[in-house]
Amino acid sequence: MIPITFFIDNKLGGVSSLNYNLIRYAPSDFKQTVIHIEDTSSPSAKANISYPVDKQEYIKFSKKENAYAVLKKMHLALSEKQGALVLNYGSEMAMLDHFPVNQTTYQLVHDDYNLNLSKLYGHVVDVFICHNAFIEASLLKLFPDRQSDIFFLSHGVEIPQINRMINSMDEPLRLLFLGRLATSKGIYDLPKIAELLRRNNVYVKWTCVGAGPEASTFKESWHKDDDVIFLSPTTNEEVIQICSQNDVFVLPTKFEGTPVSLLETMSAGLVPVITDLPGGIHEIVNSSVGFALPIDDHKAFAAAIIDLDKNREKLNVLSKACQTKIKNEFNLVDTSKKYYELFARFEAFRKEKKLQKQKVGSRLDHPIIPNTVTQLIRKFSR
Numbered sequence: 451m452i453p454i455t456f457f458i459d460n461k462l463g464g465v466s467s468l469n470y471n472l473i474r475y476a477p478s479d480f481k482q483t484v485i486h487i488e489d490t491s492s493p494s495a496k497a498n499i500s501y502p503v504d505k506q507e508y509i510k511f512s513k514k515e516n517a518y519a520v521l522k523k524m525h526l527a528l529s530e531k532q533g534a535l536v537l538n539y540g541s542e543m544a545m546l547d548h549f550p551v552n553q554t555t556y557q558l559v560h561d562d563y564n565l566n567l568s569k570l571y572g573h574v575v576d577v578f579i580c581h582n583a584f585i586e587a588s589l590l591k592l593f594p595d596r597q598s599d600i601f602f603l604s605h606g607v608e609i610p611q612i613n614r615m616i617n618s619m620d621e622p623l624r625l626l627f628l629g630r631l632a633t634s635k636g637i638y639d640l641p642k643i644a645e646l647l648r649r650n651n652v653y654v655k656w657t658c659v660g661a662g663p664e665a666s667t668f669k670e671s672w673h674k675d676d677d678v679i680f681l682s683p684t685t686n687e688e689v690i691q692i693c694s695q696n697d698v699f700v701l702p703t704k705f706e707g708t709p710v711s712l713l714e715t716m717s718a719g720l721v722p723v724i725t726d727l728p729g730g731i732h733e734i735v736n737s738s739v740g741f742a743l744p745i746d747d748h749k750a751f752a753a754a755i756i757d758l759d760k761n762r763e764k765l766n767v768l769s770k771a772c773q774t775k776i777k778n779e780f781n782l783v784d785t786s787k788k789y790y791e792l793f794a795r796f797e798a799f800r801k802e803k804k805l806q807k808q809k810v811g812s813r814l815d816h817p818i819i820p821n822t823v824t825q826l827i828r829k830f831s832r
Contacts, residue, residue: 451481453533454793455553456503457524457542460488462495462661463630464710465538465560467686468605471710473501475786480793485509485527487541493663495630514828517811518548519821525549532800534793537575540567544810546574550803554796559585561707561729568592573806576799577792581605581708582730599799601792606785607713609777610690614719614769617697622677623654623759626696626720628689628711629703631662636702636725639748641671643700646752648675652759657681659692686714693718697765698758699740700724702751706731713780716740716772721765723754739771 454476458469469484476482482503488496491512500506507527511520524545528535535553537543538560546555559565559580565588568578572593578600580586586602593600617624629635640656647654656678658668665680672678683689693699699715701724708730712722722735726742735742741754758765814824 452479452794452796453481453483453529453531453553454536455483455485455528455533456501456536457485457487457538458499458501459539459541460486460496460498461492462497464707465558466497466499467710468558468560469536469538470499470501471605471607471782472786472789473503475782477787477790480790483507483529485524485542487524487539489513495661495663495665514825516819516821516824517544517815518817518819519824521545521548521810525551528553532796534796536793538564540570543567543571543574544808546803547571547805548807550805554800556793559589561585561705564707565589565592570808574803575599576801577601579603579789579792582733584729584732585707603788603792604780604785605708605710605713606780606782607710607717607776608686608782610694610718612690612694612718613773614694614697616766617762619762623652623698623755623765624696625654625656625698625700625755626693626715627656627658627660627700628693628715629660629701629709631658631660631665631668633664634703634705636704637664637668638671639702639746639751640700641673641676642748643702643751643755644676644678645673646748647755648673650752650756652756653677654755654759657692657696659683659689689714690718693720696720697769698723698755700751700755702746702748703727704745708734713776717776717780719769719773721758721768721772723751723758734775739768739775 456469483505484501484503485507488510490510509523528551530552532552535555537557554576556577557575559578578589580602589600631637659681661682693715699720699722703725706727722740725745743750
Protein backbone atom coordinates (compact mmCIF):
# COMPACT_ATOMS: atom_id res chain seq x y z
CA MET A 451 0.00 0.00 0.00
CA ILE A 452 1.22 3.51 -0.88
CA PRO A 453 0.75 6.00 1.98
CA ILE A 454 -0.62 9.41 1.01
CA THR A 455 -1.62 12.24 3.33
CA PHE A 456 -3.65 15.34 2.47
CA PHE A 457 -3.56 18.55 4.53
CA ILE A 458 -6.96 20.19 3.93
CA ASP A 459 -8.22 23.37 5.57
CA ASN A 460 -11.84 23.18 6.70
CA LYS A 461 -13.03 25.92 4.35
CA LEU A 462 -15.95 25.87 1.98
CA GLY A 463 -14.81 26.24 -1.62
CA GLY A 464 -13.18 24.78 -4.68
CA VAL A 465 -10.02 23.55 -2.92
CA SER A 466 -12.03 21.25 -0.65
CA SER A 467 -14.11 20.05 -3.62
CA LEU A 468 -11.04 19.35 -5.73
CA ASN A 469 -9.40 17.29 -2.98
CA TYR A 470 -12.63 15.43 -2.27
CA ASN A 471 -12.97 14.52 -5.94
CA LEU A 472 -9.37 13.31 -6.10
CA ILE A 473 -9.68 11.22 -2.96
CA ARG A 474 -12.87 9.52 -4.16
CA TYR A 475 -11.10 8.23 -7.26
CA ALA A 476 -7.92 6.95 -5.62
CA PRO A 477 -6.61 3.56 -6.82
CA SER A 478 -7.04 0.67 -4.38
CA ASP A 479 -3.29 0.42 -3.70
CA PHE A 480 -3.21 3.78 -1.86
CA LYS A 481 -3.74 4.13 1.89
CA GLN A 482 -5.14 7.63 2.39
CA THR A 483 -5.13 9.98 5.38
CA VAL A 484 -6.69 13.43 5.64
CA ILE A 485 -5.46 15.90 8.27
CA HIS A 486 -8.18 18.51 8.76
CA ILE A 487 -6.93 21.98 9.72
CA GLU A 488 -9.44 24.42 11.20
CA ASP A 489 -8.94 27.94 12.50
CA THR A 490 -11.93 28.21 14.83
CA SER A 491 -11.53 32.00 15.03
CA SER A 492 -11.88 32.43 11.26
CA PRO A 493 -15.23 33.73 9.88
CA SER A 494 -14.82 31.61 6.72
CA ALA A 495 -17.67 29.20 5.99
CA LYS A 496 -16.76 25.63 6.92
CA ALA A 497 -16.85 22.74 4.47
CA ASN A 498 -17.25 20.08 7.20
CA ILE A 499 -16.52 17.28 4.74
CA SER A 500 -15.95 13.72 5.85
CA TYR A 501 -13.57 12.24 3.30
CA PRO A 502 -13.74 8.59 2.17
CA VAL A 503 -10.25 7.71 3.45
CA ASP A 504 -8.61 5.18 5.75
CA LYS A 505 -7.89 7.71 8.50
CA GLN A 506 -8.88 11.27 9.41
CA GLU A 507 -7.11 13.55 11.91
CA TYR A 508 -8.45 16.86 13.21
CA ILE A 509 -6.37 19.87 14.31
CA LYS A 510 -8.27 22.87 15.64
CA PHE A 511 -6.72 26.12 16.82
CA SER A 512 -7.40 29.84 17.09
CA LYS A 513 -5.41 32.97 16.36
CA LYS A 514 -4.93 33.43 20.10
CA GLU A 515 -2.56 30.47 20.15
CA ASN A 516 1.19 30.59 19.63
CA ALA A 517 1.67 29.91 15.92
CA TYR A 518 4.68 27.71 16.63
CA ALA A 519 2.63 25.51 18.94
CA VAL A 520 0.12 25.06 16.10
CA LEU A 521 2.89 24.10 13.67
CA LYS A 522 4.14 21.55 16.18
CA LYS A 523 0.64 20.01 16.46
CA MET A 524 0.55 19.63 12.70
CA HIS A 525 3.97 17.99 12.63
CA LEU A 526 3.02 15.52 15.35
CA ALA A 527 -0.04 14.48 13.34
CA LEU A 528 2.17 13.21 10.51
CA SER A 529 3.26 9.60 10.23
CA GLU A 530 6.99 8.81 10.26
CA LYS A 531 6.53 6.58 7.21
CA GLN A 532 7.57 7.68 3.76
CA GLY A 533 4.91 8.41 1.15
CA ALA A 534 3.22 11.36 -0.56
CA LEU A 535 2.14 14.51 1.27
CA VAL A 536 -0.32 16.84 -0.51
CA LEU A 537 -0.26 20.56 0.37
CA ASN A 538 -2.98 23.16 -0.24
CA TYR A 539 -2.49 26.07 2.19
CA GLY A 540 0.17 28.14 3.92
CA SER A 541 -0.15 26.61 7.38
CA GLU A 542 1.24 23.20 6.42
CA MET A 543 3.96 24.77 4.27
CA ALA A 544 5.11 26.93 7.19
CA MET A 545 5.21 23.75 9.30
CA LEU A 546 7.45 22.06 6.73
CA ASP A 547 9.84 25.02 6.90
CA HIS A 548 10.36 24.35 10.62
CA PHE A 549 10.14 20.56 10.95
CA PRO A 550 11.72 17.91 8.70
CA VAL A 551 9.37 15.17 7.47
CA ASN A 552 9.85 11.80 5.79
CA GLN A 553 7.21 12.33 3.11
CA THR A 554 7.64 13.62 -0.44
CA THR A 555 5.79 16.94 -0.72
CA TYR A 556 3.37 17.80 -3.55
CA GLN A 557 2.03 21.36 -3.65
CA LEU A 558 -1.26 21.90 -5.48
CA VAL A 559 -0.83 25.37 -6.96
CA HIS A 560 -4.46 26.36 -7.52
CA ASP A 561 -4.12 30.13 -8.11
CA ASP A 562 -2.11 33.26 -7.31
CA TYR A 563 -2.47 32.66 -3.56
CA ASN A 564 -0.71 29.31 -3.89
CA LEU A 565 1.80 30.79 -6.32
CA ASN A 566 2.84 33.25 -3.62
CA LEU A 567 3.24 30.31 -1.24
CA SER A 568 5.50 28.68 -3.82
CA LYS A 569 7.69 31.78 -3.75
CA LEU A 570 7.91 31.66 0.05
CA TYR A 571 8.21 27.93 0.60
CA GLY A 572 9.32 26.41 -2.69
CA HIS A 573 12.41 25.07 -0.92
CA VAL A 574 10.25 22.56 1.02
CA VAL A 575 8.28 21.40 -2.06
CA ASP A 576 9.39 18.37 -4.07
CA VAL A 577 6.71 18.54 -6.79
CA PHE A 578 4.52 21.42 -7.99
CA ILE A 579 1.16 20.53 -9.60
CA CYS A 580 -0.80 23.28 -11.35
CA HIS A 581 -4.20 23.23 -13.09
CA ASN A 582 -3.71 25.69 -15.94
CA ALA A 583 -1.05 26.91 -18.36
CA PHE A 584 -0.87 30.39 -16.82
CA ILE A 585 0.21 29.06 -13.41
CA GLU A 586 2.54 26.57 -15.11
CA ALA A 587 4.30 29.39 -16.97
CA SER A 588 4.54 31.40 -13.74
CA LEU A 589 6.13 28.45 -11.91
CA LEU A 590 8.63 27.83 -14.72
CA LYS A 591 9.63 31.49 -14.58
CA LEU A 592 9.94 31.31 -10.79
CA PHE A 593 11.95 28.06 -10.81
CA PRO A 594 13.72 27.86 -14.20
CA ASP A 595 16.08 25.15 -12.91
CA ARG A 596 13.24 22.90 -11.67
CA GLN A 597 11.34 22.10 -14.85
CA SER A 598 11.30 18.39 -14.01
CA ASP A 599 9.45 19.15 -10.75
CA ILE A 600 6.58 21.13 -12.33
CA PHE A 601 3.52 19.37 -13.76
CA PHE A 602 0.40 20.71 -15.47
CA LEU A 603 -2.48 18.37 -14.62
CA SER A 604 -6.08 19.45 -15.22
CA HIS A 605 -8.44 18.63 -12.44
CA GLY A 606 -11.82 17.16 -13.29
CA VAL A 607 -15.38 16.53 -12.20
CA GLU A 608 -17.68 13.56 -12.22
CA ILE A 609 -19.77 13.45 -15.39
CA PRO A 610 -23.42 13.59 -14.26
CA GLN A 611 -26.08 11.23 -15.52
CA ILE A 612 -28.67 14.02 -15.72
CA ASN A 613 -28.91 16.81 -18.29
CA ARG A 614 -30.17 20.36 -18.16
CA MET A 615 -33.96 20.58 -18.39
CA ILE A 616 -34.81 22.74 -21.41
CA ASN A 617 -37.40 25.48 -20.97
CA SER A 618 -39.70 26.86 -23.64
CA MET A 619 -39.06 30.27 -25.16
CA ASP A 620 -41.86 31.95 -23.20
CA GLU A 621 -40.46 30.88 -19.82
CA PRO A 622 -37.92 33.07 -17.94
CA LEU A 623 -34.25 32.32 -18.37
CA ARG A 624 -32.87 30.57 -15.27
CA LEU A 625 -29.61 32.00 -13.92
CA LEU A 626 -27.40 30.25 -11.37
CA PHE A 627 -24.65 31.52 -9.10
CA LEU A 628 -22.66 28.74 -7.44
CA GLY A 629 -19.81 29.59 -5.11
CA ARG A 630 -18.65 30.97 -1.80
CA LEU A 631 -20.66 34.01 -0.71
CA ALA A 632 -17.75 36.45 -0.55
CA THR A 633 -16.88 39.74 -2.25
CA SER A 634 -14.03 38.10 -4.19
CA LYS A 635 -16.60 35.99 -6.06
CA GLY A 636 -18.37 39.11 -7.34
CA ILE A 637 -21.59 38.44 -5.46
CA TYR A 638 -22.53 42.12 -5.20
CA ASP A 639 -22.27 42.44 -8.98
CA LEU A 640 -25.24 40.10 -9.35
CA PRO A 641 -27.94 42.55 -8.09
CA LYS A 642 -26.40 45.22 -10.38
CA ILE A 643 -26.65 42.89 -13.35
CA ALA A 644 -30.23 42.07 -12.31
CA GLU A 645 -31.06 45.78 -12.31
CA LEU A 646 -29.78 46.17 -15.88
CA LEU A 647 -31.90 43.20 -16.96
CA ARG A 648 -35.02 44.78 -15.39
CA ARG A 649 -34.34 48.05 -17.21
CA ASN A 650 -34.29 46.08 -20.47
CA ASN A 651 -37.55 44.30 -19.55
CA VAL A 652 -35.79 40.93 -19.39
CA TYR A 653 -37.35 38.80 -16.69
CA VAL A 654 -35.22 36.00 -15.27
CA LYS A 655 -35.12 33.66 -12.29
CA TRP A 656 -32.03 33.69 -10.09
CA THR A 657 -30.77 30.83 -7.92
CA CYS A 658 -27.83 31.54 -5.62
CA VAL A 659 -26.14 28.44 -4.20
CA GLY A 660 -23.52 28.66 -1.51
CA ALA A 661 -22.61 29.87 1.94
CA GLY A 662 -20.10 32.29 3.34
CA PRO A 663 -19.33 35.16 5.71
CA GLU A 664 -21.34 37.68 3.70
CA ALA A 665 -24.51 35.65 3.21
CA SER A 666 -26.87 37.97 5.12
CA THR A 667 -25.64 41.24 3.56
CA PHE A 668 -25.69 39.62 0.13
CA LYS A 669 -29.33 38.60 0.52
CA GLU A 670 -30.25 42.13 1.59
CA SER A 671 -28.57 43.66 -1.49
CA TRP A 672 -31.22 42.41 -3.92
CA HIS A 673 -34.15 44.52 -5.15
CA LYS A 674 -37.62 43.55 -3.94
CA ASP A 675 -38.69 42.84 -7.53
CA ASP A 676 -35.89 40.36 -8.21
CA ASP A 677 -37.00 36.74 -8.50
CA VAL A 678 -34.20 35.12 -6.47
CA ILE A 679 -33.87 32.12 -4.16
CA PHE A 680 -30.95 31.13 -1.93
CA LEU A 681 -29.97 27.50 -1.40
CA SER A 682 -27.30 25.69 0.66
CA PRO A 683 -27.27 22.05 -0.47
CA THR A 684 -25.25 19.58 1.60
CA THR A 685 -24.24 17.08 -1.08
CA ASN A 686 -22.73 17.29 -4.55
CA GLU A 687 -25.68 15.28 -5.89
CA GLU A 688 -28.01 18.06 -4.75
CA VAL A 689 -25.79 20.67 -6.39
CA ILE A 690 -25.88 18.88 -9.75
CA GLN A 691 -29.65 18.45 -9.47
CA ILE A 692 -30.00 22.22 -8.94
CA CYS A 693 -27.67 22.86 -11.89
CA SER A 694 -29.88 20.76 -14.17
CA GLN A 695 -32.81 23.05 -13.36
CA ASN A 696 -31.00 26.15 -14.63
CA ASP A 697 -29.72 27.52 -17.95
CA VAL A 698 -26.81 29.91 -17.35
CA PHE A 699 -23.95 29.98 -14.84
CA VAL A 700 -23.18 33.60 -13.88
CA LEU A 701 -19.88 34.23 -12.06
CA PRO A 702 -18.53 37.82 -12.07
CA THR A 703 -15.56 36.69 -9.97
CA LYS A 704 -12.56 38.89 -9.19
CA PHE A 705 -10.00 36.21 -8.25
CA GLU A 706 -9.82 32.67 -9.54
CA GLY A 707 -7.67 29.78 -10.68
CA THR A 708 -9.68 27.05 -12.38
CA PRO A 709 -13.08 27.11 -10.63
CA VAL A 710 -14.51 23.68 -9.82
CA SER A 711 -17.94 25.34 -10.03
CA LEU A 712 -17.28 26.21 -13.68
CA LEU A 713 -16.55 22.59 -14.53
CA GLU A 714 -19.50 21.27 -12.50
CA THR A 715 -22.05 23.63 -14.04
CA MET A 716 -20.76 23.09 -17.59
CA SER A 717 -20.92 19.31 -17.06
CA ALA A 718 -24.68 19.72 -16.46
CA GLY A 719 -25.09 21.87 -19.57
CA LEU A 720 -25.11 25.38 -18.11
CA VAL A 721 -23.65 28.08 -20.34
CA PRO A 722 -21.03 30.17 -18.49
CA VAL A 723 -21.17 33.96 -18.36
CA ILE A 724 -18.01 34.57 -16.40
CA THR A 725 -15.14 36.99 -15.80
CA ASP A 726 -12.26 36.47 -18.22
CA LEU A 727 -9.36 36.01 -15.78
CA PRO A 728 -5.89 34.66 -16.61
CA GLY A 729 -5.63 30.93 -16.01
CA GLY A 730 -8.26 28.24 -16.20
CA ILE A 731 -11.21 30.45 -17.12
CA HIS A 732 -9.39 32.01 -20.07
CA GLU A 733 -8.30 28.56 -21.27
CA ILE A 734 -11.72 26.89 -20.91
CA VAL A 735 -14.31 29.51 -21.86
CA ASN A 736 -14.52 30.89 -25.40
CA SER A 737 -17.33 31.75 -27.80
CA SER A 738 -17.91 28.07 -28.61
CA VAL A 739 -19.15 27.35 -25.08
CA GLY A 740 -20.08 30.67 -23.49
CA PHE A 741 -19.01 34.21 -22.60
CA ALA A 742 -15.74 35.29 -20.93
CA LEU A 743 -16.13 38.99 -20.14
CA PRO A 744 -14.07 41.90 -18.74
CA ILE A 745 -13.91 42.21 -14.97
CA ASP A 746 -16.50 44.56 -13.38
CA ASP A 747 -18.30 45.08 -16.72
CA HIS A 748 -21.91 44.72 -15.59
CA LYS A 749 -23.25 45.90 -18.95
CA ALA A 750 -21.35 43.15 -20.78
CA PHE A 751 -22.72 40.51 -18.38
CA ALA A 752 -26.26 41.80 -18.84
CA ALA A 753 -25.85 41.92 -22.64
CA ALA A 754 -24.67 38.29 -22.75
CA ILE A 755 -27.64 37.17 -20.66
CA ILE A 756 -30.04 39.14 -22.88
CA ASP A 757 -28.49 37.51 -25.94
CA LEU A 758 -29.09 34.03 -24.51
CA ASP A 759 -32.62 34.96 -23.43
CA LYS A 760 -33.57 36.10 -26.94
CA ASN A 761 -31.79 33.26 -28.75
CA ARG A 762 -32.74 30.01 -27.02
CA GLU A 763 -31.46 27.94 -29.92
CA LYS A 764 -28.00 29.44 -29.37
CA LEU A 765 -28.36 28.66 -25.67
CA ASN A 766 -29.09 25.01 -26.42
CA VAL A 767 -26.19 24.68 -28.87
CA LEU A 768 -23.74 26.18 -26.37
CA SER A 769 -25.19 23.97 -23.63
CA LYS A 770 -24.40 20.80 -25.60
CA ALA A 771 -20.92 22.11 -26.40
CA CYS A 772 -20.26 22.67 -22.68
CA GLN A 773 -21.16 19.09 -21.82
CA THR A 774 -19.03 17.70 -24.64
CA LYS A 775 -16.00 19.76 -23.58
CA ILE A 776 -16.15 18.63 -19.94
CA LYS A 777 -16.73 15.00 -20.88
CA ASN A 778 -13.78 14.97 -23.28
CA GLU A 779 -11.27 17.08 -21.35
CA PHE A 780 -12.20 17.13 -17.65
CA ASN A 781 -13.58 13.68 -16.87
CA LEU A 782 -12.59 12.93 -13.27
CA VAL A 783 -11.95 9.26 -14.05
CA ASP A 784 -9.15 10.28 -16.44
CA THR A 785 -7.76 13.32 -14.62
CA SER A 786 -7.47 11.70 -11.18
CA LYS A 787 -5.55 8.75 -12.63
CA LYS A 788 -2.73 11.09 -13.72
CA TYR A 789 -2.48 12.59 -10.23
CA TYR A 790 -2.10 9.22 -8.53
CA GLU A 791 0.45 8.07 -11.10
CA LEU A 792 2.52 11.07 -9.99
CA PHE A 793 1.91 10.42 -6.28
CA ALA A 794 3.07 6.81 -6.73
CA ARG A 795 6.50 8.09 -7.82
CA PHE A 796 7.17 9.70 -4.45
CA GLU A 797 10.51 7.93 -3.94
CA ALA A 798 11.93 9.29 -7.20
CA PHE A 799 10.96 12.90 -6.41
CA ARG A 800 12.08 13.15 -2.79
CA LYS A 801 14.91 15.65 -2.17
CA GLU A 802 17.00 16.80 0.77
CA LYS A 803 15.75 20.15 2.01
CA LYS A 804 17.42 23.05 3.78
CA LEU A 805 14.87 24.61 6.14
CA GLN A 806 14.86 28.40 6.36
CA LYS A 807 12.64 28.64 9.45
CA GLN A 808 11.02 31.88 8.32
CA LYS A 809 9.27 33.86 11.04
CA VAL A 810 5.55 33.29 11.45
CA GLY A 811 3.09 35.41 13.39
CA SER A 812 3.95 38.33 15.67
CA ARG A 813 6.15 38.91 18.74
CA LEU A 814 4.01 36.62 20.90
CA ASP A 815 4.55 33.79 18.41
CA HIS A 816 7.93 32.37 19.37
CA PRO A 817 9.24 28.82 19.85
CA ILE A 818 10.39 29.48 23.43
CA ILE A 819 7.14 31.12 24.61
CA PRO A 820 4.69 28.57 26.07
CA ASN A 821 1.37 28.41 24.25
CA THR A 822 -0.55 29.07 27.48
CA VAL A 823 1.37 32.32 28.03
CA THR A 824 0.66 33.55 24.49
CA GLN A 825 -3.04 32.72 24.85
CA LEU A 826 -3.29 34.40 28.24
CA ILE A 827 -1.64 37.64 27.09
CA ARG A 828 -3.77 37.80 23.96
CA LYS A 829 -6.93 37.12 25.93
CA PHE A 830 -6.37 40.08 28.26
CA SER A 831 -4.85 42.41 25.68
CA ARG A 832 -8.08 42.19 23.67
